[in-house]
Amino acid sequence: MSTPKLTRENFGRPAADIRMVHIGLGNFTRAHQAWYTEHASDASDWGIAAFTGRRPTMAELLGPQDGLYTLITKGNEGDSFEVISSVSVVHPASDFAQLIDYFASENLAVVTSTVTEAGYYRRDDGSLDTDNEDVTHDLENLKRVVENPDFTMEDIRGLQVSTAPVRILSGLLARRLAGAGALTILPCDNLPDNGAAFSRVVKDAAEQVDPSILDWTSQNVAWATCMVDRITPATTDEERDEVEREQGYLDVSPVPTEPFSEWVISGDFPAGRPDWESAGAQIVDDVEPYEQRKLWMLNGSHSLMAYAGPILGFETVSEAIADPTVRGWVDEWWSEAGSGLSIEWEDYAKALIERFENRNIRHLLAQIAHDGSQKIPVRIAPTLLRLRNEGEMPTGAVRAVAAWMLHLQGHGAPVKDASADRVTGLVGKSAQEDAAAVLGYVAPSLADDQELLDAIVKASEEIISLRGKY
Ligand code: CS2
Numbered sequence: 001m002s003t004p005k006l007t008r009e010n011f012g013r014p015a016a017d018i019r020m021v022h023i024g025l026g027n028f029t030r031a032h033q034a035w036y037t038e039h040a041s042d043a044s045d046w047g048i049a050a051f052t053g054r055r056p057t058m059a060e061l062l063g064p065q066d067g068l069y070t071l072i073t074k075g076n077e078g079d080s081f082e083v084i085s086s087v088s089v090v091h092p093a094s095d096f097a098q099l100i101d102y103f104a105s106e107n108l109a110v111v112t113s114t115v116t117e118a119g120y121y122r123r124d125d126g127s128l129d130t131d132n133e134d135v136t137h138d139l140e141n142l143k144r145v146v147e148n149p150d151f152t153m154e155d156i157r158g159l160q161v162s163t164a165p166v167r168i169l170s171g172l173l174a175r176r177l178a179g180a181g182a183l184t185i186l187p188c189d190n191l192p193d194n195g196a197a198f199s200r201v202v203k204d205a206a207e208q209v210d211p212s213i214l215d216w217t218s219q220n221v222a223w224a225t226c227m228v229d230r231i232t233p234a235t236t237d238e239e240r241d242e243v244e245r246e247q248g249y250l251d252v253s254p255v256p257t258e259p260f261s262e263w264v265i266s267g268d269f270p271a272g273r274p275d276w277e278s279a280g281a282q283i284v285d286d287v288e289p290y291e292q293r294k295l296w297m298l299n300g301s302h303s304l305m306a307y308a309g310p311i312l313g314f315e316t317v318s319e320a321i322a323d324p325t326v327r328g329w330v331d332e333w334w335s336e337a338g339s340g341l342s343i344e345w346e347d348y349a350k351a352l353i354e355r356f357e358n359r360n361i362r363h364l365l366a367q368i369a370h371d372g373s374q375k376i377p378v379r380i381a382p383t384l385l386r387l388r389n390e391g392e393m394p395t396g397a398v399r400a401v402a403a404w405m406l407h408l409q410g411h412g413a414p415v416k417d418a419s420a421d422r423v424t425g426l427v428g429k430s431a432q433e434d435a436a437a438v439l440g441y442v443a444p445s446l447a448d449d450q451e452l453l454d455a456i457v458k459a460s461e462e463i464i465s466l467r468g469k470y
Pocket residue numbers: 190228229230231232298299302303367368369375
């Protein structure tokens with residue numbers, strides 16, 4: 001008998017009716033928001049329609065599996081498997097008419113998104129980057145439709161819009177047209193105050209296209225904010241084989257993840273939401289302290305390791321953190337970042353060490369190194385600025401900036417960045433000039449701080465002196 005395929009005929013729960021849309025389906029969402037929805041007490045009332053990012057791969061993989069996939073939770077002690085049923089359907093991003101139809105439906109209550117830091121198309125000041133070609137193209141197309149006072153749903157459905165801010169705006173225009181009522185937008189990217197960050201770029205897009213929607217959005221759109229956390233690497237062939245061996249069915253796209261998971265949310269949900277608390281999510285008034293702790297401590301040390309680790313010869317987080325030198329760098333960074341937090345961080349740091357040491361998770365440093373242009377300013381700069389302005393020399397933060405500079409200069413993992421041209425253009429001159437340009441990008445107000453520049457150059461020399469240590 002041949003191995004059965006993972007479909008709803010034989011596995012999982014029946015697909016629930018769509019009440020949520022997710023934009024940017026990747027492994028992280030499948031291990032996080034979809035997992036919380038799966039474990040909510042009212043899971044059978046909340047189906048997710050997920051849209052892929054630009055590449056349609058996830059729709060091609062999960063379509064034949066009716067949206068089902070296996071979550072492999074990889075603890076130090078071994079793996080456990082669970083079929084997740086909360087994603088009712090997966091659409092490629094190009095299925096724009098379908099996205100519009102969901103927005104126009106009263107059933108839609110919550111829109112979540114993971115579009116990466118770069119997917120907000122923000123300028124350094126947080127505004128929508130209207131010089132970006134893709135943004136301009138989308139804005140022009142949508143404007144052309146909306147300029148006709150009698151535009152119809154069909155006109156919006158006929159568009160192809162690729163950037164997340166304009167996709168959301170198009171959805172909201174359709175929702176107003178349909179009179180489908182209020183909803184919540186809940187971005188789930190690693191950005192401080194992600195709700196405000198996303199609403200800003202969508203509002204900027206609205207200003208360009210049809211400012212009259214802003215009145216409607218202020219009445220009908222609740223922007224929620226959240227801190228998301230679960231370390232979720234890319235899927236390997238080995239994991240596909242493992243599911244077949246251990247579970248006895250074929251899953252073309254299982255998701256490996258760690259046992260730990262955290263979701264802290266604040267915001268209003270006028271059209272309702274799944275009972276995520278019953279799955280362990282926390283609903284709070286103010287996400288900021290949790291967000292800062294996670295972004296600075298977890299993500300900040302990830303970035304430090306991602307740029308410095310490969311230069312020393314490490315490939316994964318668990319290899320890097322096992323090295324006493326790297327561990328010392330991470331500890332130093334944590335005490336600097338922790339000193340700026342208003343909530344407990346020492347126990348959090350201890351728990352992080354255990355998470356990083358999990359050898360069963362192969363989290364590639366090269367993957368974390370992507371898009372440093374978007375990550376370093378939010379993960380490292382706040383601590384660098386705060387301590388430097390207090391007259392300290394924060395060597396942990398300095399080392400992270402130095403490691404990123406080395407990465408841009410061609411050391412360690414290859415540069416893969418949405419702003420690659422801009423940031424690789426910062427380096428390539430003398431050590432001092434490179435440091436000044438990189439610091440000018442990360443923390444412009446410190447760009448003339450000579451003592452700091454000397455410290456960055458010195459830290460980069462120290463890291464390079466350990467090149468290929470392993
Ligand atoms: C990582 C994050 O790739 C990265 O930048 O720092 O994806 C990290 O693994 C998650 O935020 C953990 O919740």
